[in-house]
Amino acid sequence: MTNSPGRAEKLSSSAGSVVYDADVLVLGGGPAGTWAAISAAEQGARVVLADKGFCGTSGATAAAGTGVWYVDPVPERREAAMASREKLGGYLQDRRWMARVLDRTYAQSNQLADWGYPYPDDDDGRPQRNSLQGPEYMRLMRKRTKQAGVTILDHSPALELLVDGNGVVAGAAGLRRQKGDRWVVNAKAVVIATGGCAFLSKTLGSNVLTGDGYLLAAEAGAEFTSMEFSNAYAISPAFGSVTKTLFYSWASFTDEQGSVIPGASSKGGRSVIARALRKGPVYAQLDQADAATQRHMRASQPNFFLPFDRTGIDPFTQRFPITLRLEGTVRGTGGLRIIDDSCATTVPGLYAAGDAATRELICGGFTGGGSHNAAWAMSSGYWAGHGAAEFARQLGTTIGRQAFRRGAVGLRSGNGRPLQGGALARSVQDEVFPYELNYFREAGRLGESLARLDALWLDASTADAPSEQELLRGREAAAMLATARWMYRSALARQESRGMHRRDDYPGQDDRYLHFVTTGGLDEVWTSARPLASAQYAEAAE
Amino acid sequence: MIEVIDTEHCTACDICVSVCPTNVFDKTDGIPRIARQSDCQTCFLCELYCPEDALFVSPFADAPQTVDVAALKEATLLGSYRRAVGWVEESRHLRAADRSYRLFGH
Numbered sequence: 001m002t003n004s005p006g007r008a009e010k011l012s013s014s015a016g017s018v019v020y021d022a023d024v025l026v027l028g029g030g031p032a033g034t035w036a037a038i039s040a041a042e043q044g045a046r047v048v049l050a051d052k053g054f055c056g057t058s059g060a061t062a063a064a065g066t067g068v069w070y071v072d073p074v075p076e077r078r079e080a081a082m083a084s085r086e087k088l089g090g091y092l093q094d095r096r097w098m099a100r101v102l103d104r105t106y107a108q109s110n111q112l113a114d115w116g117y118p119y120p121d122d123d124d125g126r127p128q129r130n131s132l133q134g135p136e137y138m139r140l141m142r143k144r145t146k147q148a149g150v151t152i153l154d155h156s157p158a159l160e161l162l163v164d165g166n167g168v169v170a171g172a173a174g175l176r177r178q179k180g181d182r183w184v185v186n187a188k189a190v191v192i193a194t195g196g197c198a199f200l201s202k203t204l205g206s207n208v209l210t211g212d213g214y215l216l217a218a219e220a221g222a223e224f225t226s227m228e229f230s231n232a233y234a235i236s237p238a239f240g241s242v243t244k245t246l247f248y249s250w251a252s253f254t255d256e257q258g259s260v261i262p263g264a265s266s267k268g269g270r271s272v273i274a275r276a277l278r279k280g281p282v283y284a285q286l287d288q289a290d291a292a293t294q295r296h297m298r299a300s301q302p303n304f305f306l307p308f309d310r311t312g313i314d315p316f317t318q319r320f321p322i323t324l325r326l327e328g329t330v331r332g333t334g335g336l337r338i339i340d341d342s343c344a345t346t347v348p349g350l351y352a353a354g355d356a357a358t359r360e361l362i363c364g365g366f367t368g369g370g371s372h373n374a375a376w377a378m379s380s381g382y383w384a385g386h387g388a389a390e391f392a393r394q395l396g397t398t399i400g401r402q403a404f405r406r407g408a409v410g411l412r413s414g415n416g417r418p419l420q421g422g423a424l425a426r427s428v429q430d431e432v433f434p435y436e437l438n439y440f441r442e443a444g445r446l447g448e449s450l451a452r453l454d455a456l457w458l459d460a461s462t463a464d465a466p467s468e469q470e471l472l473r474g475r476e477a478a479a480m481l482a483t484a485r486w487m488y489r490s491a492l493a494r495q496e497s498r499g500m501h502r503r504d505d506y507p508g509q510d511d512r513y514l515h516f517v518t519t520g521g522l523d524e525v526w527t528s529a530r531p532l533a534s535a536q537y538a539e540a541a542e
Numbered sequence: 543m544i545e546v547i548d549t550e551h552c553t554a555c556d557i558c559v560s561v562c563p564t565n566v567f568d569k570t571d572g573i574p575r576i577a578r579q580s581d582c583q584t585c586f587l588c589e590l591y592c593p594e595d596a597l598f599v600s601p602f603a604d605a606p607q608t609v610d611v612a613a614l615k616e617a618t619l620l621g622s623y624r625r626a627v628g629w630v631e632e633s634r635h636l637r638a639a640d641r642s643y644r645l646f647g648h
């Protein structure tokens with residue numbers, strides 16, 4: 001195979017696997033991964049991007065579309081944009097990071113416009129850049145990623161990281177599920193952009209998001225933070241997958257008898273909906289949208305209307321049953337801990353971007369609506385790609401370097417019983433879906449759930465690798481399990497309510513917890529408190 | 543969930559096999575097969591990429607439904623999502639129809 005100098009090299013394709021040699025390997029091809037790949041390639045790195053699904057349709061953004069935290073660089077507007085979210089996020093955010101993300105998001109969005117993204121103009125002819133149509137955006141990102149010289153591997157989920165003798169990340173290995181073989185990419189730096197974990201809840205576009213990147217990073221020793229902020233639940237029609245919540249701001253919510261449920265609302269009253277759903281069905285109707293608003297809604301989010309148009313429901317004049325689907329860390333803020341401005345993790349050579357990384361720096365303990373996730377994905381992707389390329393450059397030659405596979409659970413031989421991915425995934429769902437466990441948290445219930453999750457881990461981590469066809473399912477289930485344990489340990493450690501984390505036993509915000517909770521570990525899950533970035537600066541100045 | 547490949551219009555181009563993020567379809571010698579329906583995440587994206595409007599995704603995410611292809615055609619539901627986002631020639635102007643800026647901050 002011939003390669004132009006800037007391309008990652010395909011070394012061989014023998015013995016059931018293809019091998020590539022690259023400077024930077026990006027895992028995940030959503031917005032964070034594609035921006036990372038492009039940014040690394042712009043630095044001259046030879047880049048491979050591997051996605052579990054298809055780069056361009058896979059992930060939360062491609063299916064859902066997003067509002068974007070795009071704010072004109074007018075000081076008062078920027079100030080207001082930052083200030084408006086601090087209370088919601090529980091004052092955990094960092095102003096310096098918010099300002100950097102606003103700057104970077106502005107630049108990347110304008111880049112998208114230059115690349116031909118069809119942003120609309122308002123009635124005065126001014127371009128409007130605070131919303132992106134998912135399929136359109138990600139189709140463009142795939143094209144630009146290819147044009148940047150990046151080698152894209154579709155349907156190629158990563159299973160495990162490779163690490164050298166000094167603990168430096170050296171690549172990754174995975175499956176080519178439509179070819180029935182394996183891939184290995186030897187790389188000098190790796191960016192984890194595998195998204196969050198939505199626990200196979202069928203929330204829009206998110207069943208590819210099972211926390212795989214967390215698991216393989218944890219096996220290489222990475223740490224997590226803000227994992228207690230992982231209980232985002234989104235409204236959808238009870239029968240459907242379209243968890244797009246913006247339009248429910250125009251809804252009334254009623255019970256079986258048709259009586260309005262007091263306090264129920266999409267913003268600020270979603271917990272009331274959760275409580276009502278425990279008693280019986282809840283209905284919504286978008287009866288507060290006038291004709292013009294209805295028109296704008298149809299133009300702006302065509303997929304919102306698919307479940308209605310295809311079942312003959314008029315959501316403006318008829319009520320329909322709703323439910324809340326768990327989105328976990330996808331619209332939570334927990335994820336891999338990053339330690340510097342280039343989104344490096346605690347593992348040398350390993351970078352994190354998008355939902356796979358924590359969003360605590362700009363969102364604190366709350367997100368979900370408000371466009372910060374999309375802004376974070378493009379900004380952190382850009383920085384992580386840059387950082388990874390720079391790391392690769394400084395590393396120099398790696399000829400002769402030995403790399404070791406770090407994957408464990410579900411990949412090795414064990415006690416003779418193969419890991420049952422399907423059954424394990426359902427057991428994890430039983431612990432994280434119920435509102436009384438995850439939405440409304442309490443020490444006793446969390447503790448009991450953790451005991452069950454720990455037992456599941458003991459079982460899974462001593463099991464045999466499943467058959468080749470079941471390997472991915474097994475690893476996904478194990479990743480969900482690991483994620484649930486970091487979530488609930490962190491939730492136990494935060495003995496207060498803050499952001500999206502609510503404790504029935506500690507309903508108030510408590511200033512003794514004005515810090516981050518770090519977590520990690522697989523067989524033994526640990527947590528510790530970490531001061532806010534602002535507190536660290538204050539200390540340094542003293 | 544994905545329910546239908548319309549055999550009358552499908553040209554066996556296999557685009558759906560490539561683009562489905564959850565790998566629901568399998569290639570065959572002819573028209574692809576819906577091989578793993580229960581893995582479908584009801585994201586509707588295969589419909590957007592099918593050049594022949596030959597796919598139909600039912601909005602019911604958790605359970606399969608019986609659908610009648612003739613009735614879908616009658617109701618012009620095949621390809622309706624593609625037309626709504628402007629991914630066909632006749633409706634290209636809709637690609638820039640997003641009015642979210644009028645709706646944010648309500």
Ligand SMILES: Cc1cc2nc3c(=O)[nH]c(=O)nc-3n(C[C@H](O)[C@H](O)[C@H](O)COP(=O)(O)OP(=O)(O)OC[C@H]3O[C@@H](n4cnc5c(N)ncnc54)[C@H](O)[C@@H]3O)c2cc1C
Nearest residue numbers: 028030031032052058059060067158195354355371373374
């Ligand atoms: C319904 C919904 C609506 C939303 N609306 C908004 C909004 O309005 N504003 C906002 O800011 N945010 C919103 N979000 C959140 C936003 O979509 C995410 O923050 C964003 O998609 C994150 O980008 P990402 O690239 O990190 O992850 P994703 O877009 O989820 O992409 C992750 C990618 O990683 C791949 N992957 C997973 N596992 C592996 C593996 N093992 N190996 C290789 N690849 C893997 C997946 O296939 C996927 O392509 C919404 C989310 C949902 C679900």
Ligand code: SF4
Nearest residue numbers: 552553555556558592
């Ligand atoms: S994309 Fe459409 S036309 Fe092509 S194989 Fe699939 S169903 Fe058939």
Ligand code: SF4
Nearest residue numbers: 562582583585586588
């Ligand atoms: S709706 Fe989505 S998940 Fe289902 S078959 Fe189509 S592309 Fe695949």
